[in-house]
Amino acid sequence: MNVSDTLKLARKRLTAAQVNTPDLDARILVRHSLGLSDADLITGQGVVTQKQQNSLDRVLERRMAGEPVSRILGFREFWGMKFIITPDTLDPRPDTERLVEMAVESMKDRPPGRILDLGTGTGCILLSLLKEFPGATGIGIDINAGAVDVSRENMENNGLSGRAVFQTGNWTDSLSESDGLFDLIVSNPPYIPESHIESLSVEVRNHDPILALVGGKDGLDAYKTILMKIKDFLAPQGFVLFEMGQNQDVDLVRLVEESGFTVRRIGADYAGILRVVEIGHGDK
Numbered sequence: 001m002n003v004s005d006t007l008k009l010a011r012k013r014l015t016a017a018q019v020n021t022p023d024l025d026a027r028i029l030v031r032h033s034l035g036l037s038d039a040d041l042i043t044g045q046g047v048v049t050q051k052q053q054n055s056l057d058r059v060l061e062r063r064m065a066g067e068p069v070s071r072i073l074g075f076r077e078f079w080g081m082k083f084i085i086t087p088d089t090l091d092p093r094p095d096t097e098r099l100v101e102m103a104v105e106s107m108k109d110r111p112p113g114r115i116l117d118l119g120t121g122t123g124c125i126l127l128s129l130l131k132e133f134p135g136a137t138g139i140g141i142d143i144n145a146g147a148v149d150v151s152r153e154n155m156e157n158n159g160l161s162g163r164a165v166f167q168t169g170n171w172t173d174s175l176s177e178s179d180g181l182f183d184l185i186v187s188n189p190p191y192i193p194e195s196h197i198e199s200l201s202v203e204v205r206n207h208d209p210i211l212a213l214v215g216g217k218d219g220l221d222a223y224k225t226i227l228m229k230i231k232d233f234l235a236p237q238g239f240v241l242f243e244m245g246q247n248q249d250v251d252l253v254r255l256v257e258e259s260g261f262t263v264r265r266i267g268a269d270y271a272g273i274l275r276v277v278e279i280g281h282g283d284k
Contacts, residue, residue, distance in 0.1 A: 001047075001048050001053070002044060002045055002046060002047055002048065003030070003034065003036065003040060003041065003043075003044040003045065003046045003048060004044030004045070005044075006030060006034070006048045006053070006056065007026055007027065007030050007041070007044065010026040010029065010030050010056065010060055011023055011026040013060055013064065014026055014060065014063060014064065017063075017064035019063060019064065025063055025069050027041060028069055028073070029056065029059050029060060029063060029069065029072065030056060032059070032072075032073055033052065033055045033056040033058075033059050034046075034048060034052045034055070034056060035052075059072050066201075066202030066203055066206060066207075067203070067206075067207055068091060068203045068207060070085060070091050071085065071091065071207050074086075076091055076092050076122075076124075078092040078094075078096070078097065078122075078124045078128065079097055079100055079124065079128035079131065080131075081124075081127065081128065081131065081154075081158045082157070082158070083122045083123070083124050083127075083154050083158075084122065084150055084153055084154055084157070085122055085150070086146065086147075086150050087146075087207075087209065088144050088146030088147045088149075088150060088209060089121045089122045089144075089146075089147045089150050089151075089209070089212075090121045090122070090188075090208050090209065090212045090213075091207070091208060092121075092122055092124040094270065095243070095269040095270065095271075095273075095275055096124070096125065096188055096243055097128075098243075098267055098268075098269045098270065098275055098276050099125060099186060099188065099241050099242075099243050099275075099276045100125060100128045100129060100132070101267075102241060102265075102267045102276050102278060103129055103184060103186060103239070103241050104129070104132050104133075106239055106241075106264075106278060107133070107183070107184060107239070110183075110237075111133045111135060111136065112129075112133055112136050112182075112183035112184040112238075113135065113136055113137070113183055114136065114137055114138065114139075114180065114181070114182045114183055114184075115129055115130070115133075115136055115137070115138035115139075115182060115183065115184045115185075115186065116138065116139050116140075116141075116172075116175075116182040116184070116185045116186070116233060117129075117138060117139070117140040117141070117185075117186050117187065118141055118171050118172065118185065118186070118187040118189065118226060118230075119141070119142055119143075119171075119187055119188060119189050119190070119212070119222070120140030120141060120142045120147065120148070120151050120166060121142060121147050121150075121151065121188070121212060122147070122150055122151055122154055123140050123150070123151030123152075123154045123155060123164070123166060124154070125186050125188060126138045126140045126151075126164055126186070127151075127154060127155055127158055127160055127163075127164070129184070129186070130160055130163045130164060131158070131160065136163075137163055137164065138163065138164040138165075139164065139165050139166075139167065139175070139179065139182075140164055140165070140166045140167075141166075141167055141168070141169045141171065141172070141174060141175075142166070142168065142169075143168065143169065143170050143211070144168075144209065144211065144212075145168045147209075148166045148167060148168050151164075151166045152166050171222075171225055171226055171229055172226075172229040172230060172232075172233060173229075175233060177232075179233070181233060181234065181235040181238070182233055182234060182235060182238060183235050183237075183238045183239075184238060184239055184240075184241075185230055185233065185234055185238065185239075185240045185241075186240070186241050186242075187222075187226060187240075187241075187242055187243070188242075188243040189215065189222035189223065189226065189242070189243075190211065190212055190213050190214050190215040190219075190221075190222050191215040191219045191220070191222065191223070191243070191244055191245040191248060192213045192214055192215055192219055192245060193214075193215065193216070193217060193218055193219040193245075194214055194216065194217055195217075196219075197210070197213065197214060200213075215245075218251070219245055219248060220248070220251055220252070220255065223242065223244075223252055223255055224255060226242075227255060227256065227259040227261065228259065231259075231260070234280075234281065236281060237280075237281075238280065238281070239264065239278055239279070239280050240261070240278070240279045240280070241276055241277070241278045241279075242276065242277050242279075243275060243276055244274070244275060244276070244277055246273050246274075249266055249274045249277065252277055253266075253277070256277065256279050261279045261280065261281065262279060262280055262281070262282055263277060263278070263279050264278045264279060264280050265277075265278050266278070
């Protein structure tokens with residue numbers, strides 16, 4: 001069988017399994033499994049060996065069972081960089097790039113010297129910001145030691161060696177006064193209410209680490225904890241940006257104000273859903 005026919009069959013199998021994007025997924029998985037170039041895929045003339053077909057069959061079965069393409073590939077593109085993902089890390093979503101965008105917008109006239117990323121996962125937020133702010137350094141903290149190992153590897157792979165320290169800890173508990181103040185604090189914490197977990201897609205529910213998803217009964221547990229802990233680490237003119245869940249803006253604004261911070265602005269994601277809140281110590 002040639003590449004063209006193999007691609008058609010892969011697309012047909014994914015369509016029958018009701019995969020949302022069968023055409024795109026088939027192209028990615030065929031290219032990956034068969035070790036093809038873009039040109040090979042376009043011409044479609046090469047002969048597919050039995051070994052290649054077996055490899056493709058395995059990944060197609062994983063995709064049809066609900067495993068995301070990025071999990072199968074082992075990496076995700078984010079902010080123009082490639083990030084390794086493992087069972088210890090969340091799969092970075094395009095919506096999270098909105099947090100990076102807003103941070104860059106807010107700090108463009110006063111670039112941050114030091115950045116803190118709480119719940120760093122793959123390190124994608126912190127490393128993207130370090131790419132945008134060449135003079136900055138950062139600390140990324142995650143409670144999962146496996147995620148910390150992944151974030152360090154992503155730092156090396158993306159040419160940012162020595163720009164950040166990644167460490168295991170529960171939010172700011174691993175920090176001390178000697179770590180000083182941060183001009184920018186960012187976090188994409190667990191924010192899904194416990195009761196909503198079963199309604200998540202198979203791709204998320206079965207493949208993202210549950211500890212990085214569940215935010216307690218109302219989804220707000222992590223914010224409550226972080227807001228109490230960051231006062232001693234945010235510079236006087238510094239900003240904090242949180243990613244939040246759908247319809248959490250009213251409750252999160254209330255928590256921010258009760259904690260003595262000020263909401264500077266709230267930004268929507270690319271689907272128009274309020275997704276990022278930016279706060280600071282004082283007036284807007």
